[in-house]
Amino acid sequence: MKKQILSLAVVSTLSLGSLLSPLTLDQVTAASISEMQKQKNELKNERSGINAEINEKKSKIGELQNEQKRLNDQIKQLDFAVSDAEQKIEAKNKEIAQTTEEIEILKVEIAELIERIEKRNEMLKDKARSFQENGGTVNYIDVLLGANSFSDFVDRVSAVTTIVNADKDILAQHKQDKQDLETKQQQVEAKLNSLQDMKKDLEALKVRLNSQIKEKNELMSTLKHEEEQMHAEAMEMEEEAQLLKEQEAAMAQVIELERKRQAERARQAELERQRKAAAAAAAAKNNSGSGSSTPEPVSAEPPASSGMLQMPANGRITSGIGQRWGTFHAGIDIANRAANVPIVAAADGVVIRSYYSSSYGNAIFIAHSINGQTYTTVYAHMSNRKVSSGQVVSRGQRIGTMGNTGQSYGQHLHFELHKGSWNASKSNAINPMPHF
Known part of the structure; x- marks a missing residue:
């Protein structure tokens, strides 16, 4: 159809x-x-x-509409998921920007640490040269014994102590600065790598979600096309069913008219039979009494057309x-x-x-x-x-x-x-x- x-x-x-x-x-x-x-x-x-087929089509249309509703709900959920992923990506971009700023600040701090380390290295090199120039040893006892007075001795003891402690502090700070530098670099790099990985995951999720939305939209389009086709076929069937109904009604009229025509012909045939019987009786009576002749029969009219149509x-x-x-x-x-x-x-x-x-x-x-x-x-x-x-x-x-x-x-x-x-x-x- x-x-x-x-x-x-x-x-x-x-x-x-x-x-x-x-x-x-x-x-x-x-x-x-x-x-x-x-x-x-x-x-x-x-x-x-045909009406049974129409009902089947309408049932199928209902199924297609339910499937479209289910798909539409899924597409909405996917849209929400994409929107959520986009918001998270935007948040991660802000965190990455903030972390990048922190990295720039750390770069300044690292540059300062490097500068301090380099200065200490120079200081340690100077001390090492002085140490070598003095024979490789520093005899703090000679320094103390060379004091001119007790007051000078006390001062020398204090000076030696300060020098020794300063050297220890320099070495400890030098070591700590190096550790801090390595720690900060590792933290910043780890944070940046983590953020970038999270962003990549979110972007991959967004791609997958958009791919699912595309597939479901294509399926939705197919279902809508099928529904439109079903509607068109159902309408055609309804039109055909209506035409058959009208043919059926016309046929009922044909049958009724045929019955009436047959009844009328039977009535006319009976009247004709009665007329002929009466005419025959009258003719017989006339023949016996007056001997008059029988009238000639009237011929039927020819058909108006020899064709069926x-x-x-x-x-x-x-x-x-x-x-x-x-x-x-x-x-x-x-x-x-x-x-x-x-x-x-x-x-x-x-x-x-x-x-x-x-x-x-x-x-x-x-x-x-x-x-x-x-x-x-x-x-x-x-x-x-x-x-x-x-x-x-x-x-x-x-x-x-x-x-x-x-x-x-x-x-x-x-x-x-x-x-x-x-x-x-x-x-x-x-x-x-x-x-x-």
Whole structure:
């Protein structure tokens, strides 16, 4: 049930054969009504099947909508996660910037430490040279014994003590400064490396999250496309089910009219039988009394047309049934450039549908019953319609005017004949030309 097939089918005009065409009592039998009832039941069963498919489509649409809701919730959670990761990345960038500033400050401190260490190194080198120049030893006893007085001795003891302690302090500070330098460098480098690693992890997380969002958005797009397609198919099925319902209703009218016609014919036959019996009795009486002659029987009127169908419009046949431009053309085209060209019903029947379609423009479907066989006729591209759905029409009755509505290229009538009821695949379409 593709969209193109249905749009063509829906705008086509159905008809089920001439409802009220003149038939003999032998032709119109209970069997023909039974056959029409069978076709009506088939239409009903087909419509039930389509309605079941519609319900299945709607159920699938509900599942797709639930899946989209679930995906949408997941996408929202992923969006929140991405936003959180971005905030954390921003925070880490601030920490990295702050740590970079700390590193710059530490670089200054390290430069000062290096300068102090270098100065101490120079001082220690000077002392080492002095130590070498003095023979490699410093005899603090000689320094003390060389005092000129006790006061000088005390001063020398204090000086020696200060020198010794100063040397120890220099060495200890030198060692501590080196340790501090190494510790600060290690701390700063470790902190920076940690921050950079954390930032890389967050950026990798953001990439993964965005990748998941992309995948889910693509899946969401696919689900939405499937839902739209399901909606379109369901709408097409609903349109087809509605058309089948209208065909079913038209068929019911056909059956009822057929029953009434049979009853009327039976009544007329009985009246004719009674008239003939009365005439025969009167003739017998007259013959016995006066010997008058029997009147000649009146001959029946000849049929108005020998064809099963009447040509629905005057004009030139521009296209027949069959393959055309790579597709199946299910009817014939009758063209006429004159103004106000009448379109008439090809046979007596019941209008199944009278409406406008984007493809077939103004279109009418008519149901007929001819010699116990149901038919469907299609009239399309009319400029106007003069009958409505459910209306009973007669053979040759004007139902519209030739036009150029819908997907049409020039004024013409598109006419189809289907043996039986119409279906979307147009499998019942037959050539109407031999039946005119």
